Amino acid sequence: MAESKTPLLDQLEGGTWPSFVKDMKQAAEKSPMAEDLLNQLELSYKEKIGHWKHGGIVGVKGYGAGVIGRYSDRPDLFPNVQAFHTMRVNHPTGWFYKTDKLRQLCDVWDKHGSRLTNMHGSTGDIILLGTKTENIQACFDDLSEAGFDLGGSGSALRTPSACVGPARCEWACIDSLDVCYNITMSFQDKMHRPMFPYKFKAKISACPNDCVASIARADFSVIGTWKGDIRIDQTEVEAYGASGLDINKEVINLCPTRCMEFDGKKMKIANEDCNHCMHCINLMPKALRQGEERGATILIGGKAPILEGALLSWVIVPFMKLEPPYDELKDLLERILDWWDEHGKSRERLGELIKRVGMRVFLKAVGLPAVPQMVKHPRTNPYVFFWPEDIKKEVK
């Protein structure tokens, strides 16, 4: 038996965790593209360096986004990946699938691409991992035929994503899936035709547990929350106690605001001090339920480090009711996008623009009132700007 062409990668085939090498080899049997990808990867493992060049502009008719161009820097060795572009396909919200749809997707990709995918990319798209320039349009046509559309890329709105929310979670304070789908459909143009200073991401989590990491990974973060008292079912509380949960140690003492009490039988919560962290509810879903008035906190600016350093999204609306068709939310989003579009430099994320010009300028521009929930604490430096209207006519 001939010795392997991929001795290094072979060492990642065994082991208890699913192996991406297995999948690559599986695809390589039927796809020359996948085969060259595998071999180029082996070379990278040998040389400890990547072998991809910058991607040029590649795309489909009418769109400026959805395809990531990529070219091998060793086409001499790996001609089948000389051009090897990924297509980002917008996932069904919540990443729910019926197998027939998935199979359609696979068939399309086998026909036009490398037979390799990422389920899913970090932004949430279905990543069709590589095909030639000439296949892109035809692949898109068939995808569209199958009911799929491309996701965002470049300086566009990126594919929004949402936590599973009301589909399978008792803590959903908003319909994260519907909000996400609604935004996705309402802003199609902004997703497919990059016109922004830079990328813009939106993620929706239906409660403060933030299961899509919206506060860290989205410029526009929508996080469900509630008002009103946490509803306590005292019998279920006792049941949890009986079932071995050390309520005082694990719940009461870990309440960050120390607003809970448990005397061994009855649980009390000083709701005015609760900061809605979810901890107690997380531990006792049967016994504790969020308050009945539901809505979302809107935060903006989250992003990774490049350029000005990573940002976690900042509160700009502490509580907004979210009912279809979500006009208040979408109007706000529009105002924010317009302002950013007008004032942002090239490759300047929303958070970086606000960092540069100041929150007060942003708030005035989009017409939001300043509220204490926007800050951890008020400013500590005395470099306070006053608006002209604050000032008495000067009489120096």
Add this chain to the structure above:
Amino acid sequence: MAESKTPLLDQLEGGTWPSFVKDMKQAAEKSPMAEDLLNQLELSYKEKIGHWKHGGIVGVKGYGAGVIGRYSDRPDLFPNVQAFHTMRVNHPTGWFYKTDKLRQLCDVWDKHGSRLTNMHGSTGDIILLGTKTENIQACFDDLSEAGFDLGGSGSALRTPSACVGPARCEWACIDSLDVCYNITMSFQDKMHRPMFPYKFKAKISACPNDCVASIARADFSVIGTWKGDIRIDQTEVEAYGASGLDINKEVINLCPTRCMEFDGKKMKIANEDCNHCMHCINLMPKALRQGEERGATILIGGKAPILEGALLSWVIVPFMKLEPPYDELKDLLERILDWWDEHGKSRERLGELIKRVGMRVFLKAVGLPAVPQMVKHPRTNPYVFFWPEDIKKEVK
């Protein structure tokens, strides 16, 4: 009876708190300078604006510091304060006085000045509040005769100050007074002859209560602290309990590291978790004493907002033993001053210089090892510099 020339200030003469107006009037009776000062102040109260111009360089032979020049912008109205400079006189460490010394000081000032003082200025000096240019040298000569010397001003080492420490406090971990006096005497030249990029302040507190606010108001902050277990006198603990102190509520539950226990009789401390905040000791001085190994934490960079924003001093040496003649401390101070002197821009405080060039550059320059106590937490951004010696010869 003629109507008062100071109707506004007169309204500050009554009341339960000692009145500075009374003192000004008292002085005004005997000193024309004080009288004009009083009247100029009345004008300021009327017009809501100050009437002092920038001070030019005024001083005494051989010194560049110690006198703050000041000129009235209404010499036409207040000729006796046309020039009205303050002299900063270095206070006896700890602000201790025997009355004979104080009286000498008063006599000198009556002879040469306005009969007004501040006991003391915010940096700690005795402020002799105002005299004419021609009186400065003679006043200094008499002060020197009486055993006093000027304090710092301008781009010099400012008058160091210390908490009362071992003279009257059971919590003194270092001899704050001796350290302060020793530094003051060792650095006389740097106090009187400004050669630095900007002002430089040193304050010494003998324990973490920091009664001279050294961490907030000094470029060089020395704060006493201890190692080793807090010594507990259990009978005194009970006594405090008996005397009405709610030990669990006021002490145990307020311990920031939650490392204390009290079962109603015995107190326990998990000393390895204690962060030496002083709270428990503050409340129970009879029962609790600091550990026996004494020393100081050295911090640098503290300052007010101008220019780059206020800074609280940063830890650079978590624990240093301090025994006379304090060579280790003074050597470190020398190294820091030399480095700042060499690299600081004009009017750039030490903290601002480090903010500009980076802590790692500073540490390397003064030869201090990096330790975790220097940071609240390690860096969150990935913009890490490596030293050339970290890098393998390149083989690109």
Add this chain to the structure above:
Amino acid sequence: MAKTDIGPPDYKEMLPPVIARNYGKWRYHEIPRPGVLVHTSESGEKLYSVRAGSARLLSTDHIREICELAEKFTKGYLRFTSRHNIEFLLEDEKVLPLLIEELQKKGYPVGGTGRSISNIIHTQGWIHCHTPATDGSGPVKALMDEIHEYFTSMTLPAHVRIALACCLNMCGAVHCSDIAILGIHRTVPKVDSERLPNVCEIPSTVASCPTGAIRGDVAKKTVTLIEDKCMYCGNCYTICPAMPIADPENDGISIWVGGKVSNARTAPSFSKLAIPYLPNNPPRWPETVEAVKNIIEVYAKGARKHERVGEWIERIGWERFFSLTGIPFTDKHIDDFDLATETFRSSTLFKWS
């Protein structure tokens, strides 16, 4: 010609009937065993979700295998999670053991729920990106092989979220993870002044540098580098192909800890630097695997129940974290970017360890 702007398939058509019936009516959940979630609705109906690990990089044939499983056991309904695991969604409790058995037979790890280590969010690396300092899938596979038992059990103090990114762009979750693996460069880019004028735009190249290490050279239509202002982020290379930065000898991996996204108990927070550099050592990155395992084990031993990695460290103090893990603290751990001073300790509050 294809229809455009149709958007993704409507998720409502993808929901299993039990979910359609109980949408928004879920009352509580239980985790009877690792990898299984049981959600009970107000109506009393139950939904069983079985979570299986995935490499994320899937061949179409592998996806078809997953489809077969779903068709056989869950009427063809499944989903993927925000961490790229597969979730089979079933109504019928009786089917549960059969599905799990079959999954295990086929080598799918079942777990990732509760106080476990779930899938590692990761990125393209050498498979499809042009800026990586290391690979994505490889280190993830090597590490998951080693810590696999934390995925299939729920024995940790709290859930531990791990992420990997192959360069400072940090596609994914590295900047806010309990433990993060980050590919880094350690040498400055090489300015190729031959190519640069043709392939790069000077102003945007200059603007791409976070630390202002790039100066435009109008005369030569190129740029010059102030080497000691460069911290090797690679962003200039993203903007300008004529500034390659990859350096096989010196590129490598850094380890980060203590990040968090949820609002549970404590606010979301960034990951902090634990280990500035480990060598890039394919195919199994032993140094990286060891370093992460060590942190997990020290955490598992020392943390209190429900304490995330960052919450544990905040309680014991960073000085103790470094002494317990045996990781050396260096000047590289001390921030020197724009907000650095906020991270300096301005108190005498610390422990002796």
Add this chain to the structure above:
Amino acid sequence: MAKTDIGPPDYKEMLPPVIARNYGKWRYHEIPRPGVLVHTSESGEKLYSVRAGSARLLSTDHIREICELAEKFTKGYLRFTSRHNIEFLLEDEKVLPLLIEELQKKGYPVGGTGRSISNIIHTQGWIHCHTPATDGSGPVKALMDEIHEYFTSMTLPAHVRIALACCLNMCGAVHCSDIAILGIHRTVPKVDSERLPNVCEIPSTVASCPTGAIRGDVAKKTVTLIEDKCMYCGNCYTICPAMPIADPENDGISIWVGGKVSNARTAPSFSKLAIPYLPNNPPRWPETVEAVKNIIEVYAKGARKHERVGEWIERIGWERFFSLTGIPFTDKHIDDFDLATETFRSSTLFKWS
């Protein structure tokens, strides 16, 4: 010709014998009544300190009166505190009541110890400085008259440290006080281009602006102001007399809260903005006095024992602080200087108030 560099008088010669004997041997202290500290030494000896309030601005005749008191009761030994109070140091307990009686007769407030409001650290203002936006001694006198009972009692949750500074230079403790009063300008400086070339150095004037609002104008040998980048700090005026900024109509006072210096329980921290602007209203600044009193009263009512103002606010949350005090929150409270983003709330953790 005078001796130079002799330094201050040696403090050792100023120490009362009881201190000299027990230097460094103090064992514990008690506060039998406001203004009186009793320190007991290992030797069993006791030192009685009586603290009296002072306006800090003292005439020599007043100092002589203090000397007389010391000579009569404390063998001529006294000290001043780091907050400018006077402390009489005596050995003989029997003298204590006599001294206190005499002090009170002469109108010296006795107190400032323990959970009280001690003296207000303050600055020159109109009395001797050229950059003030308000006076120092005046507002302090007006306020202390009103809150005097907090000085002579010990009924607050914890001690409350108040400071005043008459301009942004913040001579003193304003940046780290429980409650701080700060004089501010609100209009831009007037560039006097006639005088400027003769009295100012252009580069240092440009460099003096924290927000880069000043541009050099080499041609005219003067500077120009980018008005909307100016936040009226006044630093340019410190450097350049030809840029006067005082504006009687618009100068005023801002109020700050929650700063702290000690390491007790929580780390030292800066004061935060509570009220951006109050009018300058000599001679008794009623608006300022009212505002500070209100904060003290709300704090006294709501804080738990030993909670400093800032610790109290952190516990109840800033949203609650503003609602309880009735102080309006405005966009001016939101930082927009260099570290601003660190103060933005990146969580959903807040209260509804």
